[in-house]
Amino acid sequence: MERKTVNGFSRANHVGITVKNLDKAIQFYEALTGVKVSNVDEIGGARMAKVQGLDKTLIKYANLHLDNLNIDILEYVEPAPDRASYKNNQISAMHLCFEVDDMEAALQRLKAIGVEPEGEPIVFQEEDGLKAGFGTAVAYFQDPDGTNLEIIAPQGPFKRKNEA
Template sequence: MHFTGLDHVGFTVSDLDRSIAWYGELLGTEPTVRKIWERPYLGRIVGYPGCRIDVAVLPLPGTFLELIQYLDPPPQTGSMETFTVGNGHLCLITEDLAADYARLRGRAEFRSPEPVRVEWGPYEGGYICYLRDPDGITVELVQLPPGGPAFAEAAA
C-alpha cells in the first residue's frame, strides 16, 4: 500500500449555512475556509462539467471536515439509512459521551435514547451513540474503554 495518510472527510449537504451552524456546535469550531468553487478542472474531477460548489472546511483532530453544497448541478437526496450501500459516517472520539449527549440533546436526532455501553468486541466497556445531522448524515460518538480499544485481542 502506498497511501501515506488521511487528507480529509467530506459530506455533501443541502444547506451549507445550516450545516456550518450544526457542525460548528458539534465540534466547537468555526470554518477555516468558506468559498464557492467554479473551475473547469473541478467538473473533470467530480464528473459534472460546469459544476459549482459552495465549500466550508472545519478542523478535525489530525484532519478536516469538508462540507459541500452543490449549486450546479442541483443537489439530490437519497436514503440516509446506515444499511444503505455506500452510506458512510463520521466517528469522533470523546472523553465524556454522557456530557456530549446531554449538550446535543434537542439539537441532533439520536438513534438511541442514551449512550449505549458496548458489551462485546474491541470497544467492550466503552460507550457509543449514533446521531444524525440535519441532512440525515450519521455521526458516531465513541467513548473508548479504559485502556483503549482491544483490536489485537479481537483479531485473535
C-alpha cells in the same frame, strides 16, 4: 520536527459532507464540534467538474479543521443536487465518527443543540459478542441533512495505537 512522507493510505486528510444549505450546516457543525470554520469559499469550473465526473460544477464550501481530521462542508449549486438517504446498514453508506472522552458530556452537547441520538447509546459488554473493547460507548445520530454520524468513547482495540 521533520514530517515523514506518506506514499500509502495510512493517513486521512478530510471527509466531505454535501449539504442542502451551507450556512445552516456551518451553524450545526460549529455548534457540534465547538470549532469555527477556517474559511468559506466557492470552487467550480470545467477542470473541477471533470475531476468529479460532472459536466459542470459550482460548489460553495467551508473547511472545519478538527485535531486529527478536516471536514469539508459542501453545497453544490451546479449541478443541482439530488437528495440521498442512507441507513447505516446499506451498502455504500458511510458515517463520520467523532471520538469523545466523556460520552455523557457529548450526549449533553447533542441535547443542547437539539439533536437526539437514533437510539439509546450503548456501552459494549461481553454479551455483545466482542472479543475486546468492553467499556466502549457509542451513539448514532444525524445532521440536519440526514448524514449518519456517530460518537465513540473508545476502549481497548477501539483506541488509537498512540493512545493505548
